[in-house]
Amino acid sequence: MKKSTHVLLTTIFPASESYLDDFFISLQNQTNADFDVLVINDGIKNFETYKAKYASLNIIEVKAAESPAKNREIGINTVLELGYKCIVFGDSDDYFSENRIKRSIKSLEENDLVFNELTVFGESFRIENFLAKEIKNLDRIQETIFDGNVFGLSNIAVRSEMILRKLDFDKNLIAVDWFFITTLLIQNNYKIKFLGDVQTYYRQYNNNTIGMSLLLTDQKLELGIKVKEIHYSALIRYCNTYALESYTTLFENKLKQIQNLKVELKNDAFKRRYIKFINSNFKAVFTGWWSEIINLETYFKYENKN
Template identity: 30%
Template sequence: MKTAVGSVIFEEASKYLGDFFESLETQTDQDFSVILINDNISSEHLENIIAGVSPGLKDRLYIGNRNGKKLSPGMLRVELLQEAFSLKTDLLIMMDCDDKASENRVSCIKEQFDPVYTFFYNELLDFDGKSVMKQLPAYTLDYRDIGQSNYLGMSNGAIYLKGISQEFIESLREGETRIFDWYLYSRLLLAEKKGKKIAGCCTYYRIYEANLAGKCEYSKQAIEKEIAIKREHYRLLAPYATYYKNMLEIYSSACAEDFKGKETTGYWWSLTDIQSDEE
């Protein structure tokens, strides 16, 4: 099975690329290539960064340059999927370039791979080794599983590209959104693709105060941000299912005061949680 680790790299995170590459160099299974989509790192700076990469990994490194195209983060991720697909990659293991992988991440995903499933996900830990969110479910089989909150990200995910088409990847360009990860996995589930948790490995996730996802901590500002995000998310997905139309209608009139005292599930976007009529 042709496997690649893929990421989008950009100048603002370039200081973390040393950690990123080191976590790939120390993988117990080295039978993979690396696909990078370069957003805005200059050729000279990128050459200096790559100079520090081990020869063995450097020989397996492919860089798709998107410098100057000024693509959004979501569209850069579509470019990554398209690039991996065009390179005839079977399994794309994804990771944000400011994160790190446990040394057995590639091996665990390969060992637990099952072609019945189209996407796979593993635990997220912060750099202190603490879980970022509560225990992840063993399987994700329905779009409603992530209807109101999300635990599936690019950095802890992998996609079996033989389970989707190039047309499907191209259609993801409709998802011009700040929360592309949530959109991507929702679209996969809407297309009746299934997800499986990979046990025994993790991604180390770097959390910033400015992160769009951030931490699941209650504040009026966090609630207002989440309502705005959900309106955007449900509007994009409304053409695909009545469920999302209902959720959009509910959140169109929602305000922060509606969610005082709500308990979070520990997933992204779980500070608000309301009931919706099903189809």
């Protein structure tokens, strides 16, 4: 039963079960307890034990066994149906600083979307304040959203009124967070704030989409091409549906660029050169996840400078 006007939305699944205690403990420890926890449960059978263990949290469970994109869609649409005013997103394999709910909700009083800092970690590494260290021009992030993404569904919070209509995600979307936020930002010039004093502890392991390393490999390059093809194709369909003609043209061009790159990468010698160049110049290229998959024009421009 709903008790608050604010909600933390997450999806749980068998691969995340090892990390659920970290996740729920960090929610129990929040300095603002005025929020519900809406959980989309995709396959964890003993979840009643977690609800009992963390009884101080008002956990609302919805069972769904669709694709990852469709489970996210179900979660967001359920939030809208229940009438929550503020949505804080969190991945169930991550955990959060104690001030995340309080700072996010307070900041949403004057902003439409807030996103917070990341501590990226794995078994053998830890990078504090990742966004401030790795991302250039965080104050101009709306200008870079079309090529890369910093808005994960574990470090953002939004006012629900930003979401203008019921969602219908392509079931094949991989970068659901990137698509979701992009569709919000092309609808209006929303006010966005970066919370550098709030942390999402962003866990990297072999089963998550990003993997253990940011650097390009053959496998990660292939995945990045696939992510961008699906992403831009879905955005073209979205923009056609809602008559966003200028953005349709933009994303058609982005799709064509990534398809041209895909053709060029069939040449093994060029692929080796491309991967080596990106990894050698990663800090200059990287503006968010998937931004390292740069198009041919950008690649040759960078290469000529070097």
